[in-house]
Amino acid sequence: MITLTELTKRFGATTAVDNLSLNIAAGRVTGFLGPNGAGKSTTMRMILGLDQPDAGTALVDGRPYATLRHPLRAVGALLDARAVHPGRTPRAHLLAMARSNGIPTRRVDEVLATVGLTEVAGKRAGAFSLGMGQRLGIAGALLGDPGVLMFDEPVNGLDPDGVRWIRELMRSLAAEGRTVFVSSHLMSEVQLTADQLVVIGRGRLIADAPIDEVIAGSSLTAVRVRSPEPGALVRLRDRLAARHLAIEPVGDDELVVTGTTVAEVGDLAHELGVRLHELSAREASLEQAYLELTSGSLEFVGTTAAHPAAHPAAQTRIEAR
Ligand SMILES: Nc1ncnc2c1ncn2[C@@H]1O[C@H](COP(=O)(O)OP(=O)(O)OP(=O)(O)O)[C@@H](O)[C@H]1O
8 A cells, every 4th residue: 555645746846746645555456647747757756765755755555665674575666667787687687686675586586487588587688678678677576576566657668468468467466455556648558457546737636536437527428318209308308407417419309418327317218208219328438538637737728628626536536535
């Protein structure tokens, strides 16, 4: 478990992380999203004690990173896959890490096998492809068998096999009860991998909610209902409007209703005796929901940009405070 409390980091006039408070729970994959420069890497660096906060705390299992007796056994991280000396072999690199952290050297062969690098364990890392470098970085993160894992953009530049491998690894690490915290700009991948989403913009928390809730909160997630009886559809519309739902009529035979479910609209139509020709759900993609959430946090805000707090997932969080 990772606990951030009022975490703040400034670089000169820039507030990279601004009063960020949240819990990243064990047993699930938490996707960490935000536009370029939102403060994701800085947050991760503070969790690892690589940057010092100006205010607030970042705790791993209740303790600051710097006070952990065996940090690699508590938290493993992949921040920059190019951080390995090019002249070193994967085995030498991992052995050095194991020795300096009191980790049994047999773990080196175990993690090399886990990431599929056993065959090339004696080759110089400088000759590695991007994907092999990522795998070596992940081997380092797994070395201490830690309960908390953090990955900054782990699928960057990987081929589809590599992307799928990382996705399955994260799911299995979370299924083992570990905390998995992963930043990414690839929404389709996050949608397949994460259970929970943390979205930040300009260093501030925008949303902290289950992925389904974020998608359900998008104005593009809606129920479409069609009836061959325009008069009956008007009765249905009035009843939906009385429940303060947003309704968009399309011609005189169709309504698009946001903030509701197929079950609610179906039950109401049944109660009113409205004959239906269609009742279907239209679900926003995570990318659409994310763009709505962060539109107010980009440097170039258009006049039509929705305020982030207009998104119900953001409101869930704000109200929960
Ligand atoms: N060492 C530093 N010195 C000065 N400014 C910094 C430093 N590190 C980060 N910043 C600034 O802090 C802000 C947050 O940067 P950070 O790298 O944490 O964002 P990010 O969300 O990880 O972005 P990206 O998605 O582009 O990787 C940016 O404005 C960045 O320019």
